[in-house]
Amino acid sequence: MKRRLLLQGAAASVALGHAALVRAQGSAPRLVSLSGGMTEVVYRLGAESLLVGTDTTSTYPAAALQTPKVGYMRQLSAEGVLALRPTALLATNEAGPARVLDQLKGAGLALHLVQADHSFEELRAKVRVVAQASGRVEAGKALEADLQTQWQAALRKVAQADQQRRSQGHAERKVLFVMAHGGRPQGAGTDTAAHAMMTFAGARNVLSGGSGYQALTAEAVAQAAPDIILTTQDSVDASGGLQRFWQFPGLAFTPAGRQQRVVALDAMALLGFGPRLPQTLDDLRQRLA
Structure with a gap:
């Protein structure tokens, strides 16, 4: 005391x-x-x-x-x-x-x-x-207008890609976001920046049944059966590289693991909701295609 x-x-x-x-x-x-x-x-x-x-x-x-x-x-x-x-x-x-x-x-x-x-x-x-x-109020107004234009363009590209996917009869992309900056890996449910980005990009978050970040088990990962793993470059680096990253429980036995489909982006670009947001959404759309 x-x-x-x-x-x-x-x-x-x-x-x-x-x-x-x-x-x-x-x-x-x-x-x-x-x-x-x-x-x-x-x-x-x-x-x-x-x-x-x-x-x-x-x-x-x-x-x-x-x-x-x-x-x-x-x-x-x-x-x-x-x-x-x-x-x-x-x-x-x-x-x-x-x-x-x-x-x-x-x-x-x-x-x-x-x-x-x-x-x-x-x-x-x-x-x-x-x-x-x-x-810097005037500079802020100019930046906001520029970002608005970029954002609308990125959303249009997502809509066009989604329409093309549907017309070709392709299934919806199922994505699992894995965060592993230190310690045990976690997956992103709703109410997370990762969930928002997956949704913006036209993908389905396989953990959308839960909220927040959740500890991943081999059983949960296998049941989710993602087509693509989304993560951050920090997570890959902290894991000791991609080969070790795939050793997290259950990942190697998913459709994504069998095809080695992983998208790793800069953590703050993906999750920080800063001025790189429109550019990052466009990049994510292309890499999840």
């Missing part, structure tokens, strides 16, 4: 000191991004000079890897963020823990939150929020 009170007192002291510092800093924003997708928007708007820190999901572009890191967006500490002297935070509702966000708001930081609902509207909201926070 005593140690907890000391830690809370230290956090409060840091917060009070930071609030005073923010008031003295002038008008130039100092941004910390807690979302890989929002970090990408910062760079697309040419506002990277305002970025003083990012979370570990901010891996693109390559320059984002060189920014000071504040940890994983769901496991933040107030002290680590405040040490960078930011004036504003860019995040989705997935950031946390909640008590840390409360501490950061109490320190005088502006918290710009976007609802992560795995939609194109999520991306549009990220662009608007970053544009406002960085003072």
